[in-house]
Amino acid sequence: MTDHSQTYRLEFHQCAAKDCTRRATGFSRYCATHRGRYSRTGDPNGRILRKGRDLAEFRKMADTYLARWKDHPAIVKACEYLESLQVSGSTYTGPMRVHRDMARELRRLRLDGATGAAMLRKVVAVAAYAHWHRRTFDDGPCFTVNLGHHLLRTTARPGAGKVKRKVAFELGREVRETLGLLLSQVATAIEADITKQARAPAHPTQRNDPMNLHPELKLDATNTKRRERAAQFIEAMRHDLATLEHFTENADAETLRGNYWLEVLQEAELATKRALRTATHDGHSTINPREFCNG
Numbered sequence: 001m002t003d004h005s006q007t008y009r010l011e012f013h014q015c016a017a018k019d020c021t022r023r024a025t026g027f028s029r030y031c032a033t034h035r036g037r038y039s040r041t042g043d044p045n046g047r048i049l050r051k052g053r054d055l056a057e058f059r060k061m062a063d064t065y066l067a068r069w070k071d072h073p074a075i076v077k078a079c080e081y082l083e084s085l086q087v088s089g090s091t092y093t094g095p096m097r098v099h100r101d102m103a104r105e106l107r108r109l110r111l112d113g114a115t116g117a118a119m120l121r122k123v124v125a126v127a128a129y130a131h132w133h134r135r136t137f138d139d140g141p142c143f144t145v146n147l148g149h150h151l152l153r154t155t156a157r158p159g160a161g162k163v164k165r166k167v168a169f170e171l172g173r174e175v176r177e178t179l180g181l182l183l184s185q186v187a188t189a190i191e192a193d194i195t196k197q198a199r200a201p202a203h204p205t206q207r208n209d210p211m212n213l214h215p216e217l218k219l220d221a222t223n224t225k226r227r228e229r230a231a232q233f234i235e236a237m238r239h240d241l242a243t244l245e246h247f248t249e250n251a252d253a254e255t256l257r258g259n260y261w262l263e264v265l266q267e268a269e270l271a272t273k274r275a276l277r278t279a280t281h282d283g284h285s286t287i288n289p290r291e292f293c294n295g
Contacts, residue, residue: 085106151172
């Protein structure tokens with residue numbers, strides 16, 4: 001009798017994951033690391049997003065924008081759908097064991113007081129993360145599993161163990177089929193609004209700030225002093241420039257012979273532009289005070 005196990009090990013000795021050079025373990029196509037990732041997310045390179053490190057920023061976005069759009073008909077309908085999912089259960093028609101596990105998880109959410117708005121906040125945060133990292137985060141089984149995983153963790157699960165991958169995948173697939181378009185539109189709208197705010201004109205209080213620094217920047221004492229000194233140099237340079245402009249406007253041709261003062265004026269303008277250009281927006285300045293003395 002042929003030993004097929006030995007033949008299999010000889011033919012498939014390298015992990016099938018992309019750019020992995022480790023040996024596959026047992027009869028698996030993957031090494032131990034990628035086999036674990038595949039068993040949790042359905043993707044050998046996938047992972048479950050972390051609530052704090054990965055999703056904290058996007059949960060804040062979801063809180064801000066869902067509160068702003070809470071009366072929108074689409075948001076209202078989405079919350080109603082998620083609340084009805086806890087009552088009527090899933091429409092999954094696969095194996096009874098998976099259906100039973102899904103019904104138990106949804107019943108737990110209902111008994112723990114999960115609301116449609118809280119559940120929507122979870123899935124919007126995951127969708128926003130996937131939208132922001134669309135070049136590196138695969139829009140496939142891993143995304144679907146993360147939707148179901150974080151939806152089931154709307155309320156705490158003390159002692160309930162880990163969420164089964166099949167349960168999270170099937171629930172995420174159902175939510176994605178129903179709310180996928182809405183989640184994509186919400187993530188796109190959030191990105192557009194944040195981009196618009198970033199490109200908006202400077203804060204009105206910055207008009208009198210020669211360094212053009214945002215007032216909410218957290219600056220330590222050293223940076224604050226450096227910023228004040230740089231601002232004083234710039235103001236002094238502007239005063240000298242205004243004096244030179246007044247002189248050239250009222251001087252006669254004999255005084256301006258040889259264009260000496262015009263050259264001084266041009267050098268002063270260049271020094272001012274250079275000082276403003278070399279001032280950064282993080283509280284530091286690369287302005288050299290000797291530039292103003294040499295000018």
